[in-house]
Amino acid sequence: MQLHVQNLTRTFGAVHAVKGASFALNPGRVYGFVGPNGAGKTTTMRIMATLDEPTSGDVLLDGVSIVDYPEIARKAIGFMPDTLPAHSDITVREYVDFFARAHGLRHAPLRQAVASVEAFTGLEPLRDKTLRTLSKGMRQRVSLARALVHDPQVLILDEPAAGLDPRARVELRELVSALGDAGKTLLISSHILTELSEICTDVIIIETGSILRCSPLRGNNRQTEDAAAEKGTDDTSESAPLRTVAIRPLGPPDKLHRALLELPHVRQVRPVANELHADIEGDEPETAAVLRLLVERNIALLAFYPVEENLETIFMRVTKGELA
Numbered sequence: 001m002q003l004h005v006q007n008l009t010r011t012f013g014a015v016h017a018v019k020g021a022s023f024a025l026n027p028g029r030v031y032g033f034v035g036p037n038g039a040g041k042t043t044t045m046r047i048m049a050t051l052d053e054p055t056s057g058d059v060l061l062d063g064v065s066i067v068d069y070p071e072i073a074r075k076a077i078g079f080m081p082d083t084l085p086a087h088s089d090i091t092v093r094e095y096v097d098f099f100a101r102a103h104g105l106r107h108a109p110l111r112q113a114v115a116s117v118e119a120f121t122g123l124e125p126l127r128d129k130t131l132r133t134l135s136k137g138m139r140q141r142v143s144l145a146r147a148l149v150h151d152p153q154v155l156i157l158d159e160p161a162a163g164l165d166p167r168a169r170v171e172l173r174e175l176v177s178a179l180g181d182a183g184k185t186l187l188i189s190s191h192i193l194t195e196l197s198e199i200c201t202d203v204i205i206i207e208t209g210s211i212l213r214c215s216p217l218r219g220n221n222r223q224t225e226d227a228a229a230e231k232g233t234d235d236t237s238e239s240a241p242l243r244t245v246a247i248r249p250l251g252p253p254d255k256l257h258r259a260l261l262e263l264p265h266v267r268q269v270r271p272v273a274n275e276l277h278a279d280i281e282g283d284e285p286e287t288a289a290v291l292r293l294l295v296e297r298n299i300a301l302l303a304f305y306p307v308e309e310n311l312e313t314i315f316m317r318v319t320k321g322e323l324a
Contacts, residue, residue: 001062001076001153001185002026003048008057010043017043019209020057025154025187030180032200032217033189034315040209041189042082045156048187049079061154075103078147082159082189084139085146088132092123095131096145103150113149121145121175137168144175155179157188161195173199197311207319217311242267243287244307248275250300263293277307 003025010018018040025031035041046052048059050070059066059073066073085095096114105113118124121141131139140160147155160176161169169192177199180186187204190196196203197217205213249256253276260269260278265286268279280287291304 002060003077003154003185004060004063005044005048006058006060008044008047008059009055010040010047010052011055016209018047018054021206021209021211023204023211023214025185027153027185028180028183029202030176030186030200031188031202031204032193032196032311033187033204033206034191034193034196034311035206036319036321039206041206042158044206045079045158045187045189049077049156050074051079075150076152077154077156078150078152080143080147080155080157080160082162084136085131085142089130091128091130092134092142092145093118093127095142096123096149099146100149105150113151117145117149120148120178122171135168137164137171140164140168140172141175144172148179152184154185155187157186159189159191161190161192169195193311193315200311203311203314205315205318208322212318213314217314241283242279242281243283244277244279244309245287245290246272246275246277246303246305246307247294247301248303250302256294256299256301259294259297259299260290263290265290275303 005021005023008018008021009016021040021044033041033045043052047054048066050066050073053067061073061076064072066077087095090098093114096117097110100110100113118127121144123138123141123145126134126138131142134142144157144160147157157176161172164172173195176186176188180199180201188196188200200217203213203215203217204211247256247260253271257269257271257276260266260276265281266278267281270277278290280290287306294301294304
């Protein structure tokens with residue numbers, strides 16, 4: 001089941017919370033949704049979860065507008081907000097049961113769904129405890145159980161690890177990884193970039209309401225933001241892939257620097273410590289061609305290896321620290 005955000009815009013008076021955002025979520029992928037505070041993450045997620053409506057644009061679920069047909073989306077999407085359950089005087093079982101009934105479950109399917117989600121989230125021993133007696137980590141599990149109880153194919157999790165202690169974060173991360181392994185499509189917003197790096201297959205970066213990047217996180221295969229900027233769009237999902245390689249020359253780097261800038265496929269060269277980092281447009285064949293051409297020019301090299309970017313370095317490189 002594919003979720004496609006199309007030119008999404010949301011304004012609050014003179015404030016543009018989201019500005020023409022476009023990206024797609026594909027089945028079986030885990031997307032990290034990152035950006036500074038006030039970047040538009042929560043607004044975008046609430047629209048995707050049918051809790052708000054866009055000023056313009058749309059969100060399509062397998063080609064069907066969730067703005068026009070929100071009831072279809074609510075069957076397929078589970079949303080975990082960044083706020084904890086507030087109904088403190090009811091038990092865990094009553095809380096999960098209520099939301100299961102809200103999704104139309106009754107009788108045996110209802111009992112099976114509640115029991116299954118309690119088992120998955122580790123809430124079985126706590127089912128008769130009231131919510132106010134639970135730790136923050138356990139209440140986060142209750143919130144996740146609420147989002148899962150109708151077995152949605154798409155999960156939208158807004159800051160699920162915020163404020164959790166280290167053990168609770170590890171436990172939550174294990175639950176999220178299990179959901180990804182089960183083939184669910186997940187969109188997770190978080191400021192804990194190191195943890196997102198461990199569980200996400202893709203990253204979506206947003207700043208001042210605009211999407212700066214949407215691309216796979218693994219394999220050092222990133223989309224070039226420069227190409228998108230040249231075309232005057234925020235959508236980088238169709239740009240050519242870039243690979244960054246570190247090259248260490250024998251001797252001064254000036255000759256190597258000039259040679260790299262003259263080669264096809266090389267988009268940018270920058271010094272890093274005693275090496276040069278080159279952004280190469282293309283995949284492994286183009287990267288191998290750059291190495292071959294350098295050898296043919298008799299440039300002595302001590303090292304030539306790919307640079308694996310983590311989510312923190314990508315975020316710092318792509319964003320500018322601007323406020324809306």
